[in-house]
Amino acid sequence: MHTTVLIVAAGSGSRLQAGVPKALAALGDGRTMLEHCLESVAAAQSTGALQLNAVAVVVPARPESAAALEQVCRTVGDRTGLMVCCVPGGAERADSVRAGLAAVRALAGAATPGDRHAVLVHDAARPFVPPTVFHAVVTALREGAAAVVPAVAVVDTIKTVATTATDAAPGTEQVTGTLGRAGLRAVQTPQGFDLAALEAAHRRAEREGPADAAALTDDAMAMEAAGHSVAVVPGDPLGFKITTRLDLMLADALLDPSTA
Ligand code: CTP
Ligand code: MG
Secondary structure: EEEEEEEEEEOOOOOOOOOOHOOOEEEOOOOOOHHHHHHHHHHHOOOOOOOOOEEEEEEOHHHHHHHHHHHHHHHHHHOOOOOEEOOOOEHHHHHHHHHHHHHHHHHHHHOOOOOOEEEEEEEOOOOOOOOOHHHHHHHHHHHOEEEEEEEEEOOOOOOOEEOOOOOOOOOOOEEEEEHHHHHHEEOOOOOOEEHHHHHHHHHHHHHOOOHHHOOOOHHHHHHHHHOOOOOOEEEOOHHHOOOOOHHHHHHHHHHHHHHH
């Protein structure tokens, strides 16, 4: 199986507000989020959890940010032997994935004819994913799944709400129902796909909606909409996404030898 990891790192990080694009934000040890993410891919490769052909990283289109992230890719590539290339992303995550898939297709063109092409789509904002998760995703792909997501149990009770606007209380939310927690999962990345199937699913999603690209919050959604079944494998608490300052504090605590 010819496997490429596609890391999306083109987001601005508006909720983190680090003053730089999120992938460039430094964690407690001074290294950027993207560097940690690439190191976790390299760790999976070196433990044999992955047999990777290449890594494509989608970076912001702004030249200064792109140059800084390209430098990170070169540094980690030189240190680990990973073949890493960078491409500019788009306005929404789904746009960045589509831009990355074009690069992955170009890289896959050099593969042995007849070899199956798989892609692992991964958020740069998840810098600590352990090799076990990469291994579980790749194993399910090898066993024939077209789409695989790592997932963890949901700890909160999840309710649906609707906004009722009255003259007295504009925009008040009311609970409309409670979802059964036993049947819910919080989904992480890397998500693994048959490359051709994911390309077709993203083309379909672009053609038929959701009209708002922001509504496509992961890639498995595009596969579900195209009628594929999506396999679930165990995720890991360390696969958490850094979204807010609180998540950054957790990341820094994990890197602090005195709290280890
Ligand atoms: N991403 C991307 N291109 C975008 C938006 C997001 O490549 N246009 C990537 C981010 O870099 C991140 C992953 O998708 O690695 C998950 O997105 P999220 O956590 O939402 O990151 P941001 O969009 O950067 O953050 P925010 O939504 O707070 O602005
Ligand atoms: Mg976002």
